[in-house]
Amino acid sequence: xxxxxxxxxxxxxxxxxxxxxxxxxxxxxxxxxxxxxxxxxxxxxxxxxxxxxxxxxxxxxxxxxxxxxxxxxxxxxxxxxxxxxxxxxxxxxxxxxxxxxxxxxxxxxxxxxxxxxxxxxxxxxxxxxxxxxxxxxxxxxxxxxxxxxxxxxxxxxxxxxxxxxxxxxxxxxxxxxxxxxxxxxxxxxxxxxxxxxxxxxxxxxxxxxxxxxxxxxxxxxxxxxxxxxxxxxxxxxxxxxxxxxxxxxxxxxxxxxxxxxxxxxxxxxxxxxxxxxxxxxxxxxxxxxxxxxxxxxxxxxxxxxxxxxxxxxxxxxxxxxxxxxxxxxxxxxxxxxxxxxxxxxxxxxxxxxxxxxxxxxxxxxxxxxxxxxxxxxxxxxxxxxxxxxxxxxxxxxxxxxxxxxxxxxxxxxxxxxxxxxxxx
Numbered sequence: 468x469x470x471x472x473x474x475x476x477x478x479x480x481x482x483x484x485x486x487x488x489x490x491x492x493x494x495x496x497x498x499x500x501x502x503x504x505x506x507x508x509x510x511x512x513x514x515x516x517x518x519x520x521x522x523x524x525x526x527x528x529x530x531x532x533x534x535x536x537x538x539x540x541x542x543x544x545x546x547x548x549x550x551x552x553x554x555x556x557x558x559x560x561x562x563x564x565x566x567x568x569x570x571x572x573x574x575x576x577x578x579x580x581x582x583x584x585x586x587x588x589x590x591x592x593x594x595x596x597x598x599x600x601x602x603x604x605x606x607x608x609x610x611x612x613x614x615x616x617x618x619x620x621x622x623x624x625x626x627x628x629x630x631x632x633x634x635x636x637x638x639x640x641x642x643x644x645x646x647x648x649x650x651x652x653x654x655x656x657x658x659x660x661x662x663x664x665x666x667x668x669x670x671x672x673x674x675x676x677x678x679x680x681x682x683x684x685x686x687x688x689x690x691x692x693x694x695x696x697x698x699x700x701x702x703x704x705x706x707x708x709x710x711x712x713x714x715x716x717x718x719x720x721x722x723x724x725x726x727x728x729x730x731x732x733x734x735x736x737x738x739x740x741x742x743x744x745x746x747x748x749x750x751x752x753x754x755x756x757x758x759x760x761x762x763x764x765x766x767x768x769x770x771x772x773x774x775x776x777x778x779x780x781x782x783x784x785x786x787x788x789x790x791x792x793x794x795x796x797x798x799x800x801x802x803x804x805x806x807x808x809x810x811x812x813x814x815x816x817x818x819x820x821x822x823x824x825x826x827x828x829x830x831x832x833x834x835x836x837x838x839x840x841x842x843x844x845x846x847x848x849x850x851x852x853x854x855x856x857x858x859x860x861x862x863x864x865x866x867x868x869x870x871x872x873x874x875x876x877x878x879x880x881x882x883x884x885x886x887x888x889x890x891x
Contacts, residue, residue, distance in 0.1 A: 487588060487589060487590045488579070488586040488587070488588050489586060489587050489588075489589055489591070489592060489593050490584050490585070490586050491504055491514060491585050491586065491587055491593055492584065492585060492595070492653075493583055493584055493585075494580055494583050494584065494585050495583070495654075496653055496654050496655065497514060497516060497522075497585055497653055498516065498652070498653065498654060499516065499649070499652035499653050500515065500516055500517075500541060501513050501514070501515055501516075501536070501537045501538070501539065501541075501551070502514045502516070502537065502595070502649060502652075502653055503527050503535075503537040503595075503645070503649055504524075504527075504587070504593040504594070504595065505593065505594045505595070505596060505597050506589070506591040506592070506593055507591050507592045507593075507594075508591050510526060510528075510591070511526070511527040511528065512524050512525065512526060512527055512576065512587065512589070512593065513525060513526075513527040513536050513537040513551070514578070514585070514587070515541065515551060515562055517541065517549060517562070522578040522580065522585055523562040523563070523575065523578060524575065524576040524577075524578050524587045525551070525560060525562070525565050525573050525574060525575045525576065526573055526574045529553040529558060529560075529573075535746070535749075536551055536553055536560070536573075537649075538742070538746050539551050539552045539553050540552050541562075542559060544559065544561070548561050548562070548563065549561070549562045549563075550562060550567075560573040562575075563575070576588055576589055595649060595650070595653070595655070596646055596649075597642070597646070622656065622657065622658065622660075623656065623658045623659060623660020623661075623662070624647075624651060624656050624658065624659050624660060624715060624719070624734060624738070625659060625660035625661050625662040625715065625716045625719045626660055626662055627643070627647040627650075627656070628647075628662075628664065628712040628713070628715045628716035629662045629663070629664050629665070629712075629716050630643065631643045631644055631647070631708070631709075631712045631741075632664050632665050632668045632669070632709055632712050632713060632716065633665055633668070633669050634669060635669035635670055635671045635672075636671060637671070637705050637748060637752070637762060638752075640705070640708055640709075640745070641708070641745040641748055641749055644708055644712075644741050644742060644744075644745040645742060645745055647738070648738050648739070648741065648742040648745075651734075651735070651738050652735070652738070659719050659720075659731075659734060660719065661719050661720050662716060662719075663716075664712075664713055664716040664717050666776070667769070667772055667776075668706075668709040668713075668772070670769075671763065673763060674763055674767055675765075675766040675767070676766065676767055676768065676769060677766045677767075677768055690758065693758070693807075693808065693811070693813060693816065694755065694758050694760045694764075694765075695765060696804070696807070697751055697754055697755055697758070697760075697816065698755060698760070698762065698764065698765045698767075699765075699767075700747075700751055700823075701748055701751040701752055701755065701762045702762075702767040702768070703771060704744050704747040704748040704751060704823075705748055705762075706769070706771040706772060707740075707744040707747070707771075708741055708744040708745050708748065709772070709775075710771070710772075710775055710789055711737050711738075711740045711741035711744055712741055713775055714737050714782075714785060714789075715734055715737050715738065715741075717779060718782045718785075719734075721782050723841060723844045723845055724844075724845045725844055725845070727844065729837075733837055733840075736833045736836070736837070737833070739833075740829075740830050740833060743826040743829070743830065746822075746826075747819075747822070747823050747826065750819045750822065750823075751819065754815060754816055754819055757815070771793070774788045774789055774793065774860065774861075775789070777860050778860055781856075781860075782841065783838060783841055783842070783852065783856060784856050784859065784860050786834045786835075786837055786838040786841075787834075787838060787853055787856045787857055787860070788856070788857070788860045788861055789834065790830060790831055790833065790834020790835070790838075791831065791834045791835060791838065791853065791879065791883070792857060792861055792865070794827055794830050794831050794834065795831050795874055795877070795879060795884070796865075797827050798824070798827055798828065798831060798870045798873035798874055798877070799868065799869050799870045799873070799874075801820060801823070801824045801827070801870070801873070802824075802870060802873075804820055805817050805820040805821065805824070808820065824873070828873060828876050828877045829877070831874070831877035831878075831879065832876075832877040832878050835877060835878045835879060836878075838853065850882060850883065853883060854886055854887060857887055858887075864887060864888055864889035865884050865887040865888055866888070866889075867888060869881075869884065
């Protein structure tokens with residue numbers, strides 16, 4: 468009987484091999500909703516893991532304009548079927564057959580789970596990392612916790628955060644961010660670690676850096692003005708990527724007054740924020756290219772980093788200023804920004820603004836979540852602490868008009884910010 472079982476297993480393995488089934492890793496290591504799988508032929512896939520513990524796979528590039536489906540959301544359609552929605556233009560693709568109500572069709576792949584491992588039927592070898600990045604490529608069928616680095620310190624989240632902060636090229640910064648987000652969310656980076664982040668992130672030498680007040684953002688009335696506005700926003704998003712990784716590295720071993728360290732969920736939230744900001748930068752850079760421009764064509768400023776420097780020693784201050792003041796202010800101005808593009812028929816830019824706006828609400832919510840968490844743990848009054856910290860690190864009063872609805876969606880009621888407005 469034992470010999471028969473061994474022969475059966477051997478036969479099954481041969482069938483799997485001859486049927487072009489690729490092992491993409493242990494099921495337990497593929498917990499993320501969407502995991503990008505890099506194919507050696509360049510036609511990458513996204514593996515989807517649903518809440519009912521089923522796996523699906525399809526091409527990761529949206530058939531519409533190449534949007535990154537691995538950054539999309541799972542939605543339930545009216546007929547009860549599940550679909551993956553593209554983050555760029557919200558085209559949805561059914562998980563079971565790749566169909567879309569728009570008439571587009573995405574390629575899907577059969578997925579099976581056998582003996583705790585996930586297999587996808589495709590002829591091409593797959594990897595969790597880009598094939599060209601041989602120095603840090605991790606084959607998907609290797610041990611879940613293994614990362615091809617030289618030491619334990621270099622397999623930590625802090626190591627990768629500092630590596631990204633020290634990366635000057637924005638496109639490479641985006642790629643590394645997406646790479647690390649995939650590793651972290653799939654459990655392949657086991658430790659937070661501890662490394663000293665740079666005082667200021669690296670930037671390309673050919674950037675023209677000027678004082679913040681000398682940047683002309685434009686009002687969207689002309690093509691030149693719209694390019695200036697998009698360029699300014701791309702600069703902000705690049706700094707936002709770095710702000711997310713800085714909070715991860717700088718406060719990796721932050722201890723509450725109770726002696727507790729921050730939970731893993733804290734770092735997961737800001738890894739996601741970093742991934743969102745990388746997505747935003749890519750969208751804006753692509754749009755600039757479509758308008759025959761590029762990032763770096765205009766001067767930029769580094770004023771946003773001043774808030775990071777001012778709060779480098781104060782996590783509550785960082786959360787208050789960066790996420791609950793600056794990012795909340797972004798919610799205030801976004802509707803008007805979208806209207807500027809819409810008025811002049813630039814619907815492609817409007818769709819990008821819609822994606823950014825939706826994500827930024829969650830970023831404000833993340834800042835508020837962890838601000839209130841720390842205050843509760845340390846038995847501080849949240850509102851009074853916030854009202855004390857903002858004047859300490861932010862010059863001047865908060866200025867209306869406020870996007871009350873957007874702020875409320877993020878959990879910020881008026882009692883948080885109205886007391887910080889200049890008295891009339």
